[in-house]
Amino acid sequence: xxxxxxxxxxxxxxxxxxxxxxxxxxxxxxxxxxxxxxxxxxxxxxxxxxxxxxxxxxxxxxxxxxxxxxxxxxxxxxxxxxxxxxxxxxxxxxxxxxxxxxxxxxxxxxxxxxxxxxxxxxxxxxxxxxxxxxxxxxxxxxxxxxxxxxxxxxxxxxxxxxxxxxxxxxxxxxxxxxxxxxxxxxxxxxxxxxxxxxxxxxxxxxxxxxxxxxxxxxxxxxxxxxxxxxxxxxxxxxxxxxxxxxxxxxxxxxxxxxxxxxxxxxxxxxxxxxxxxxxxxxxxxxxxxxxxxxxxxxxxxxxxxxxxxxxxxxxxxxxxxxxxxxxxxxxxxxxxxxxxxxxxxxxxxxxxxxxxxxxxxxxxxxxxxxxxxxxxxxxxxxxxxxxxxxxxxxxxxxxxxxxxxxxxxxxxxxxxxxxxxxxxxxxxxxxxxxxxxxxxxxxxxxxxxxxxxxxxxxxxxxxxxxxxxxxxxxxxxxxxxxxxxxxxxxxxxxxxxxxxxxxxxxxxxxxxxxxxxxxxxxxxxxxxxxxxxxxxxxxxxxxxxxxxxxxxxxxxxxxxxxxxxxxxxxxxxxxxxxxxxxxxxxxxxxxxxxxxxxxxxxxxxxxxxxxxxxxxxxxxxxxxxxxxxxxxxxxxxxxxxxxxxxxxxxxxxxxxxxxxxxxxxxxxxxxxxxxxxxxxxxxxxxxxxxxxxxxxxxx
Amino acid sequence: xxxxxxxxxxxxxxxxxxxxxxxxxxxxxxxxxxxxxxxxxxxxxxxxxxxxxxxxxxxxxxxxxxxxxxxxxxxxxxxxxxxxxxxxxxxxxxxxxxxxxxxxxxxxxxxxxxxxxxxxxxxxxxxxxxxxxxxxxxxxxxxxxxxxxxxxxxxxxxxxxxxxxxxxxxxxxxxxxxxxxxxxxxxxxxxxxxxxxxxxxxxxxxxxxxxxxxxxxxxxxxxxxxxxxxxxxxxxxxxxxxxxxxxxxxxxxxx
Numbered sequence: 001x002x003x004x005x006x007x008x009x010x011x012x013x014x015x016x017x018x019x020x021x022x023x024x025x026x027x028x029x030x031x032x033x034x035x036x037x038x039x040x041x042x043x044x045x046x047x048x049x050x051x052x053x054x055x056x057x058x059x060x061x062x063x064x065x066x067x068x069x070x071x072x073x074x075x076x077x078x079x080x081x082x083x084x085x086x087x088x089x090x091x092x093x094x095x096x097x098x099x100x101x102x103x104x105x106x107x108x109x110x111x112x113x114x115x116x117x118x119x120x121x122x123x124x125x126x127x128x129x130x131x132x133x134x135x136x137x138x139x140x141x142x143x144x145x146x147x148x149x150x151x152x153x154x155x156x157x158x159x160x161x162x163x164x165x166x167x168x169x170x171x172x173x174x175x176x177x178x179x180x181x182x183x184x185x186x187x188x189x190x191x192x193x194x195x196x197x198x199x200x201x202x203x204x205x206x207x208x209x210x211x212x213x214x215x216x217x218x219x220x221x222x223x224x225x226x227x228x229x230x231x232x233x234x235x236x237x238x239x240x241x242x243x244x245x246x247x248x249x250x251x252x253x254x255x256x257x258x259x260x261x262x263x264x265x266x267x268x269x270x271x272x273x274x275x276x277x278x279x280x281x282x283x284x285x286x287x288x289x290x291x292x293x294x295x296x297x298x299x300x301x302x303x304x305x306x307x308x309x310x311x312x313x314x315x316x317x318x319x320x321x322x323x324x325x326x327x328x329x330x331x332x333x334x335x336x337x338x339x340x341x342x343x344x345x346x347x348x349x350x351x352x353x354x355x356x357x358x359x360x361x362x363x364x365x366x367x368x369x370x371x372x373x374x375x376x377x378x379x380x381x382x383x384x385x386x387x388x389x390x391x392x393x394x395x396x397x398x399x400x401x402x403x404x405x406x407x408x409x410x411x412x413x414x415x416x417x418x419x420x421x422x423x424x425x426x427x428x429x430x431x432x433x434x435x436x437x438x439x440x441x442x443x444x445x446x447x448x449x450x451x452x453x454x455x456x457x458x459x460x461x462x463x464x465x466x467x468x469x470x471x472x473x474x475x476x477x478x479x480x481x482x483x484x485x486x487x488x489x490x491x492x493x494x495x496x497x498x499x500x501x502x503x504x505x506x507x508x509x510x511x512x513x514x515x516x517x518x519x520x521x522x523x524x525x526x527x528x529x530x531x532x533x534x535x536x537x538x539x540x541x542x543x544x545x546x547x548x549x550x551x552x553x554x555x556x557x558x559x560x561x562x563x564x565x566x567x568x569x570x571x572x573x574x575x576x577x578x579x580x581x582x583x584x585x586x587x588x589x590x591x592x593x594x595x596x597x598x599x600x601x602x603x604x605x606x607x608x609x610x611x612x613x614x615x616x617x618x619x620x621x622x623x624x625x626x627x628x629x630x631x632x633x634x635x636x637x638x639x640x641x642x643x644x645x646x647x648x649x650x651x652x653x654x655x656x657x658x659x660x661x662x663x664x665x666x667x668x669x670x671x672x673x674x675x676x677x678x679x680x681x682x683x684x685x686x687x688x689x690x691x692x693x694x695x696x697x698x699x
Numbered sequence: 700x701x702x703x704x705x706x707x708x709x710x711x712x713x714x715x716x717x718x719x720x721x722x723x724x725x726x727x728x729x730x731x732x733x734x735x736x737x738x739x740x741x742x743x744x745x746x747x748x749x750x751x752x753x754x755x756x757x758x759x760x761x762x763x764x765x766x767x768x769x770x771x772x773x774x775x776x777x778x779x780x781x782x783x784x785x786x787x788x789x790x791x792x793x794x795x796x797x798x799x800x801x802x803x804x805x806x807x808x809x810x811x812x813x814x815x816x817x818x819x820x821x822x823x824x825x826x827x828x829x830x831x832x833x834x835x836x837x838x839x840x841x842x843x844x845x846x847x848x849x850x851x852x853x854x855x856x857x858x859x860x861x862x863x864x865x866x867x868x869x870x871x872x873x874x875x876x877x878x879x880x881x882x883x884x885x886x887x888x889x890x891x892x893x894x895x896x897x898x899x900x901x902x903x904x905x906x907x908x909x910x911x912x913x914x915x916x917x918x919x920x921x922x923x924x925x926x927x928x929x930x931x932x933x934x935x936x937x938x939x940x941x942x943x944x945x946x947x948x949x950x951x952x953x954x
Binding site for chain 1 (some may be wrong): 730731733783814816820821822834837838841842844846873876879880883886888890891893894900901902903904905906907908909910911912913914916917918919920922923924925926933937939940941942943944945946947949952953
């Protein structure tokens with residue numbers, strides 16, 4: 001039995017501090033979907049006043065605030081406390097009354113709130129006793145925090161002068177106030193912390209990493225190349241195509257960062273192609289580092305893990321820590337920069353004195369040498385001063401253990417809380433008269449909640465075929481879409497968007513620019529390979545020409561969602577020829593085509609990316625009016641027989657001069673959309689980090 | 700049945716007057732939002748003390764709680780006092796210790812009146828609204844965020860047929876909505892005061908245990924609830940870590 005609580009501030013001048021509660025007995029998909037109403041507002045607290053640092057009065061005030069917080073949460077948790085040992089009988093929806101031990105198992109908050117509630121200093125991990133100077137390393141063996149000991153420790157602190165090493169660690173990390181969870185029975189405070197993808201990875205490490213990458217690109221003069229690739233990314237379901245150059249984007253939020261995580265490896269790989277002599281090693285290391293982090297991120301998103309996947313994650317993390325030093329010089333703080341400038345000035349001054357005494361003919365050469373030496377010295381200083389010891393770096397090391405203990409990471413995402421804010425707090429705030437708002441907020445949500453809950457309950461009765469009257473069912477059917485988004489399950493590929501201007505093969509040839517000869521040849525090849533002898537298309541050109549043909553622009557492909565048995569995503573592959581799609585240029589998407597058996601094409605496992613050129617329906621009136629649904633594609637072939645590159649771990653594909661430019665395949669062999677990043681004129685990289693499915697299939 | 704005020708001896712027959720009395724005469728007390736009236740209508744005696752309501756056993760509906768507590772005692776319970784709480788280290792759990800929950804998840808009985816409630820919901824799905832239309836209109840008002848004055852206008856200008864929907868103003872609609880959720884007493888709001896030396900601020904909270912009861916009681920979640928941890932394996936026999944109940948922690952605390 002467990003409770004999960006979630007807490008944040010919402011921004012703007014007016015702030016509130018909502019605390020949510022839900023139960024761990026519900027599976028995460030159900031619990032976290034906004035329509036399920038399973039996240040209840042537990043409390044609405046005022047924000048403690050913000051204080052300036054270090055004045056004596058404020059110090060006192062801070063102590064009072066900490067105590068207040070402690071008492072408020074004590075009050076909220078009191079009901080759970082009372083039943084922690086004895087348990088309590090709770091009515092359950094199945095009509096049984098089990099003995100229950102409700103207990104707090106999870107506290108989802110951002111890092112600042114976590115440290116505030118745990119009574120720690122900002123730069124300390126709520127889970128283990130890691131010293132500040134080791135935050136950036138990959139050591140995982142630090143002792144779990146024992147908050148009970150901290151509590152005992154406090155009073156001794158004031159009178160004893162001598163401190164052991166142990167006490168030092170505690171002292172370093174303790175902030176003002178106590179851990180509010182510490183006194184809860186049967187709750188281990190160090191277990192409450194849950195890793196959070198949004199803040200640790202997307203807004204944390206990815207953001208840092210982009211700073212480093214930007215510095216790295218600037219140093220090697222590849223910034224422009226990066227921007228060019230960035231702007232030219234093709235579309236993909238769920239992927240927001242960047243419209244601006246990377247440097248022009250001013251605001252990076254969770255959504256953008258997630259997008260970036262899906263394409264950064266490929267973009268960087270293209271931007272860093274063809275390194276010069278001295279660049280080979282650093283480029284390789286940088287790509288390796290980014291690759292390890294991106295892969296770690298992909299793995300962390302899995303909904304279910306086995307010990308193998310967890311081991312992979314640990315490997316990726318080790319790899320990342322091993323290679324991260326390549327970016328060390330870009331983690332420069334202002335203080336380090338000052339030091340560097342000072343040193344540079346000092347060296348120059350000394351050099352100037354020396355150089356005056358040298359013959360003018362030698363000066364130039366000496367200056368070049370000096371500059372080289374100066375840069376090296378500065379780099380040494382920068383690398384010596386900079387470090388990776390920031391808290392988000394360390395938090396990554398808890399991901400793997402967390403999965404073993406508490407299951408997948410996604411379900412503890414902070415984003416659930418953001419959704420709850422929207423409906424339960426922000427909308428209500430807008431409706432209130434802004435005066436005595438808290439009361440109105442808590443009041444008015446109850447109404448909506450009651451209505452939705454009733455509908456949900458009725459819906460569930462309907463699923464169980466309880467005898468409800470006809471009008472109830474009718475009503476539920478109509479409201480179903482607003483309350484629970486039940487997507488209709490489509491498992492067939494569907495062709496849509498017929499073009500009016502094509503009625504036979506000749507029209508098609510005129511529009512697509514593919515010569516009639518090739519079309520005939522391909523159609524015949526297709527029918528010989530794929531169709532049973534009795535139902536083949538006619539092989540006579542005149543007959544083929546007479547067959548009615550429809551040209552379509554969109555193919556909907558149901559793709560089984562990753563690690564799900566019955567949830568389908570729909571990929572919409574478009575092939576508009578030279579027509580414009582939504583006024584923004586034509587779209588001829590990249591698709592995966594099943595071209596051979598598992599063992600072929602290395603990592604691609606029998607699948608090849610292809611460009612969708614045309615979608616056709618051919619009605620064969622000779623054999624019972626059967627409709628052949630085919631697609632015209634341009635196949636690409638893998639370079640290096642489909643092996644992953646040891647630099648960036650992606651597969652390169654190319655369009656071969658000698659290969660057929662136009663192939664006809666059955667639409668049944670089209671497996672889904674592919675995401676390709678153009679490297680050169682006729683070469684592409686397959687971006688396998690675009691989604692979990694591709695990530696899992698191409699390696 | 701007249702409603703009796705839990706804090707003094709007055710009785711009221713009309714809900715409006717009763718609410719006004721609660722608001723004005725006992726303004727300093729806990730304002731039990733949303734569900735006060737409904738709670739009182741269902742049972743003649745009422746418990747507003749959070750401790751008392753926890754002490755009640757599983758069947759809150761049929762079991763009348765202890766009589767109303769004294770107002771000043773209650774205030775002491777939730778009012779903030781900065782230096783009264785001292786925590787005893789001896790009782791606090793230490794991080795490494797394994798604690799098992801004896802009999803957790805064991806079924807110890809059936810819910811009284813469960814079948815009854817179930818069939819009630821089937822027979823009269825729109826209760827307390829007297830018709831489907833009444834419910835739908837209410838739902839439309841609330842989901843569409845129609846303001847109170849607009850709703851009153853709607854009825855006063857004769858746009859709606861008050862007869863068939865069963866309510867004729869925001870006020871009567873609210874009364875219906877209060878009865879809509881049979882478990883809303885689990886979700887009562889309590890009000891407390893925070894004092895930080897300079898200001899006194901109100902804050903609102905619910906009974907955490909009540910929230911858990913509420914969620915467990917919903918028919919909508921019935922088929923999804925998991926009561927015990929389990930091990931899951933994939934086709935090659937490897938342990939799967941996916942949902943919370945498949946991972947180790949739940950095994951550690953509930954065996």
